[in-house]
Amino acid sequence: MAGTTVLGRVTWRSARVVGLHDETATARTLAFTVHDWPGHVAGQHIDLRLTAADGYSAVRSYSIASAPRSDGRIEITVERLPNGEVSPYLTQEIMVSDELELRGPVGGWFVWRNNQTEPIQLVAGGSGIVPLMAMIRSRASVGSTAPFRLLYSVREPAAVFYRNELRALSNHDHSMIVTYAYTRVAPEGWPRPPGRIDAKLIASETWSPKLRATTYICGPTSFVESATELLIACGQDRARIKTERFGATGGLK
């Protein structure tokens, strides 16, 4: 364990909750100000530590949802898992001005740096949108003109995170394209019946392989596996695909 005198990425820092808002019925965004936050790159995650009164502690990793800022404020979005140990606390119990500890940022692979100018294809499954949203926000905050395209697979309209912000960002910017793919319930009149992503959707709603886009895919393992296979079958170069998978590891029995 790192000593408190060494200030690095692995030092635990105190963080104060400065904002909470619900994204959906089961997901909440938490904003923190972090003491001496060293800054992050879109796509990175943090470790967050909760400690009970008797000293017992639990640590979980969460992707950062917000763009890098200079004032030490970061946001995460947490989906409540039915049998979770930590996510029910973060989505239901915690209040503004509460303090906890976090460290990071962590991860140097699944990241978008704002000097990248090539086309970017983002593919999100459910709450896998979170690190991809950090990339979209980072692009907007630095005024990047890199062509971005998001394919967001989600159970139903009510499960969409960041809908209004995604609409605002894509309405004012023709090189920021957002496509929703609903798996269970689609809005009335939606052109595509609900269902998993398939070859036809990938062919029509992602960048052509000719554009040599870098692709970031994030979601549950089965989603990432199938999205990756579909993109490769469609002609995408496997060397330009970066993935981040999360298994059903939070709902521990």
Next chain:
Amino acid sequence: MAIISRGFTGRRSATDAKLPPGQYLTTDFPVLSAGPTPHISLDRWEFTIDDGSNILQRWDWKSFRELPTENITVDLHCVTRWSKLGTSWEGVSLDVLLADTKTDLPYAMFRSYGDYTTNFPLKDVTKKQAWIAFKYDGADLEPEHGGPARLLVPHLYLWKSAKWIKGMTLMPHDKPGFWESLGYHIYGDPWQEQRYSDE
């Protein structure tokens, strides 16, 4: 001094004592990979040992599967904090694979299909500490878990147990592999909680 989280009680498990610090138990088998899953056919699979300039040993699938195997039951600890206890594998010990290789080179870089790499002191992959595993729970290893064959080094964090293994390069000096050059620890002992590079 830790900050107490108001209203947080947590959930303690009776088996926590068997786990390295900061880990929790899972019963499923999550998948973590940096990119697409490679699908490698057995007729083009090979495993080679080289010293950076010459190939010292080479097996194709047939000659690899003629080597003596062991059944291994081990605990797995992933740096993303899940641990899975008592997993069953069948594989070939690195002691068998290195039996005819005489070397003074003290480090090794393991290489995978899909260009993943991970580094070790050679003493960490000999003396019954590492295997090339090709069966999990009695069945052929699925591609998403590293099939046809993966490295298994259970005393270190699971990113060290490279999937889709295709070879090892002996080295005079240690150098970081894929995750080790992206912020993760050069060695990765879960009991010392060596997760990140400046830990």
